[in-house]
Each structure stands twice: as structure tokens, then as C-alpha cells.
Amino acid sequence: MTETRIDRRFASLKSEGRPALVTFMTAGDPDPATTLALLKALPGAGADVIELGMPFSDPMADGPAIQAAGLRALKGGQTLVKTLDLVREFRKTDDATPIVLMGYYNPIYQHGSEAFVADAKAAGVDGLIIVDLPPEADDELCLPALEAGLNFIRLATPTTDDKRLPAVLANTSGFVYYVSINGITGSAAPDASRVAESVARIKRHTHLPVSVGFGVRTAEQAAAIGANADGVVVGSAIVSAVAASLDSEGRATPATVPAVLALVSDLAGGVRAARKSVAA
Amino acid sequence: MTAPVQPNSYKTGPDERGYFGIYGGRFVAETLMPLILELQQAYDDAKADPAFHAELQALSTYYAGRPSKLYFAEGLTKHLGGARIFFKREDLNHTGSHKINNCLGQILLAKRMGKTRIIAETGAGQHGVASATVAARFGLPCVVYMGATDVERQAPNVFRMKLLGATVNPVTAGNGTLKDAMNEALRDWVSNVEDTYYLIGTAAGPHPYPELVRDFQSVIGTEARAQMLEQEGRLPDMIIAAVGGGSNAIGLFHPFLDDKDVEIVGVEAGGHGIDVENGHAASMTGGRPGVLHGNRTYLLQDADGQILEGHSVSAGLDYPGVGPEHSWLRDTGRVQYVPIVDQEALDAFQLCTRVEGIIPALESAHAIAEAVKRAPTMGKDKTIIVNLSGRGDKDVHTVGKLLGMDI
């Protein structure tokens, strides 16, 4: 597989000696224009990799914050095709920041897996995280995605033991997403020392970068987790910032984009401080 | 979609990856994958263990009251004037429906696996009640997720669950019905993987659930087949069951699948009518294949693949999906799936009550409604078994309201 924007980004951050800040938001929350404005501004605020959630009516692995974001987006008429349009639009002005689409399989299955990977690649998507496609189902989407030159990023969890890890890592590319807790998005913050152990465990099985997510909300947590990981993923905190900025009808306000950017800048400071104490 | 080749036997599925043709599988988050594999192992071990079967058999007999009777519904037969109708009386089981069959099997599995906490989803509340019942019997705490809409329309069952010591968590996400309750149960499960057993209430979900729920429910068809042979000296001409997620239906159908002369009919909830957008819950008549809740199956969904809520007067049928084995049986043509609309089910509910003195569950009333259509077109020498999956006490409020009666 040829190098992707994800590979290049993690390589360059490695030479900088700091972890990546991976930000998550839901496409179309609360409307496509807001998402596009955020996409364009996030790299400047310090996001190194952008995960864009594809809203789904039944987000079984998500907690209340991301569930609500998905509902807002769906209410606004967001579809898979519109999400790809957002990426295409973003790519007109940014050819470096990796975009990872995250979601559930059914909307992709309805679009057709082959057509989807072709359309995603053409739109400028770099990788996919599909929650309900374990390695047992690799022929559904993972293999076609890899063939098309998209990274397929797999989640590893605390229940993924050493026996199972090789199967989970086999077709994973780009990076490994370590889910730091057994739970749904937005759950309690993970314990940084246990996360460090788990990351070390995964790294014994792979050379891929390991990003850690689920439960990271603040710059301090990002710094603590980032001390031992190649990337820190923040999702629920960001979509909660979107939610808090909306008016009573759920529409975006002039405060929406600045609120998210302020949080992301803060988190970016966290990942930049992650290795300071180690280096000193 | 091209029809799959007709197999030699319809009873060999699922394959080792959990598929019935293209349906089924294990579409779950990584956190759950090891648990599902563990469950598979535990179930395979249990199946091979005579002690497991003996314990289940004893509970079925002395606790649940099996075998359930095969009853000749003379009043209904006379009223319709055609084929002779028999009811498989799952309504007479302990807790009032077929759901107990599955719950007894699964609680024994949970016990074997050393799990100490039970979670379940419920629509009509029958599965919630059956889960709370077996949890009480085995001294395990039980949390039941139930859509807020269903909590309201099935109030008597909510109270029963609470009396049995279960915690009932109303789910407000989505429309607050069964699929939302299932999402919430799955979220609980990923958050409590160590100690928790997810007791799924229907023959759907990730492999091995569709298989093991079917196996535990197949006692319905196995008994009915033997009872018909004993009482009538021959197999029935037709068997009919209502299909929500599909557990009572697959339980009745499975033992008959290779009896080529037995016509098999599954009844989906036609709600306000199949042509009414999002107004029914007939996933096989009005939906298309997709992936939800761990399996590929027929689903009610929009063009973008977002799942629709569906509607049925019966809380136990308004699920936008269906167990994967039914999807496969539909495509092979072995089973016909047909819709019955709310009004037809309500009419059958009242008819059965009046001419048989049996108040059926609204779910079961859908199956009766299909028999009401079919029996008069068949000869008097023909026989039909209708699965009376549950009793209707839980529905009297709903029906009373719809009939404009004051309760």
C-alpha cells in the first residue's frame, strides 16, 4: 500500500517528538456549513488528524454526547454522500491534513462497499474507522478499502487480549486506535498509567502508531495520555462544545466555531506538553 | 436479488461464521467480539453436556409448565368454516408467553459462564418479565432496558418486572421503542463486560444469539409436531406464527422446515399499511437487507441506510429488523412472510376472545388474523397450527383505548 496522508503525518510528528492531536466531530452537526468552517479552521488550531463522524440512527458504541450530535446532523439532513462532499470541499484548500471517516457499516453497505471506497478515495478521505466491522468481517469493507489505498484503522480494546491482537492488527493500517476503556464514547477518563501499559502491550505486536481515545476531555488528560501514545483522540468533549454553543432551536451561533477552536487550541497545548517533562 | 439455490435441508444453518446464506454474522464492536466468542464456546460446551440439557428439561417441565398444549380451537374453526385450527398454547407457560423458553436456556448459560449480572431489552415487556423472572429464580440482579414509549403502553409488565426485583431503565433515545432499548442494552454490555450476561430476547443479534435462541425456542415446534402426529395422526397442512424479531416463529418453524408438505407462514406487523412510509414493521415485506445489531438481515431503512422506527399496534412486533434465519428462509422461498395490519390484528384479538374465551397477546393476534384469512379458503380436512405465543392481559389497556372503552 502506498503512503497515505496519515502515514506522513505520524512520521513527521514522530520526528517532532510529540503525539498527534486527533479531533472528532460529527459531519453535519448541526449543519454542513458549520462542519466545513470547522474543518478548515481545525488544522490551524492544532488538530493533526481529523476524524469526521458519519451520523447513524443507531450508534451503539456511542455515549449521549455523540448520539445527540448524530441526531442533530440527521435532523439537518446529513447523508453519507453529503459527508463525502464536505471532505471534497475541504481538500480544495488543504492537501496535508489527514481525514478519517468514522461510523457504522449500514450506510456504507447501502451505498455499496466498492462504490463507497472509490468515492471516499476520490473525495480525499485517507482512512476509515468502522465500529461494527471486526476482523472477522474484513471481506466486507476492509480489504476493498486497503485495495483502494485507504487506511483501515482498527479499534483495539482492553478486551482484546494478546491472543486476539494479531488478528485485530493484521489488516490494520495508518494507526491503531486504542479504546482506553471498556465502554462507550464519553465515558469516564482512563487512568494514564494503565493506558501506558496497554499501549506498550500493543506496540509489542505492531510498528504502527497507537492513538488513544475514549474519555479524554482536557489538555491535562491529553498531556498525560500523550506522554506514552502516538496520538490522543478527543471526541465527546468537542461535540459537547458544539452542543453548548447552539441556540435554543439547536442551530449554530456565531459562538459555535470559536468555542470549538478554543477547546482544540487548548488540547493542542496539551499534546505539545506531553513529552516536555520526559525530554527535560 | 437472485434466489439462493434450494438446499437439501433447511436445518443446517448457521455456518461456522454464523451465516444463514448472506444473513447473520457478527457485526459488533471490538469490545464485544471476545465476549461473543466466549459465549459461542460456552454454548458449544453446553450443547454437548447432558447435565445442561437435563437441568433445562427439568426447569421447562416443573417451572415453566411444559409441554404446552396443542389445543383444537373448535370455536374459531366453526366460526371460520374451513380448515381446522389448532393453537400451540405458549400463552399458558409460566410468565405468559414463549419468552420463558429462551430465558431458561440462557440463564443456565449465564450461570455456566460465571456471570453475575443479567441485562435484557424488551418491547412488549414479555421478555423483560421472563428475564426478571429467571434472574429472580437464580438470584441474579437484572437490568431491563425498555423504550419509554413501551414503558407507557405496557405498564402492567413494567410493574411485574419491578415486583420481580428488576431495575427497569426507560430509554428515551430515538422513538423509545425496542430498537432503542437494544442499543442501550448493547451500550451497557460494552461497559460491563466482566460480569454481565446479555440475555437477548429474540432470534436476532450477533452470532451465536440467533442460533441459540432458535434452539431454545425450537421446543415449540418439536412438541407441536409430535402432538399433531399423536392427536391427528399426521402433520399439519399449514403453520402460522407472528414475527417480531422472530423467536416464537423460528421456534415453531424450525422442526418443520424439512417437511415439504407443510406450508409455513410468518406474519409481520403491517401497522397502518405496507404503503405507509414508516407506518409498519414488516421488514421482510417492506425493507431491504442491511446491518444492525450485530447481524445482516432485512431492515426498515431509508435510502441513506438510516434505520426507521417502524410502527405496530403491538409493542412486541415493532422492531425494524428480523432474525437472520428468517431473512434467509424468505429468500429461499421456504417460508412465506405476509403483513397483517393493526385493524386486522385488533379484529382477530376480539374474535378469539369471544369465540374461544382466550385473550391472545396482540402479537399472537397477528398470527390468528392470518388464519382467519386462510382457513375459509382451505378444506375442512385441512389443519393449521397457529402459535399462540402469549396471552393478552398485558394488552387490555391498549385495546381498551383503541376501542374507546374506559378501563
Ligand SMILES: Cc1ncc(COP(=O)(O)O)c(C=O)c1O
Ligand atoms: C407474546 C409475544 N409474541 C411474539 C412476540 C414477538 O417476538 P418474537 O418474534 O421474537 O417471537 C413477543 C415479543 O415481545 C411477544 O411478547
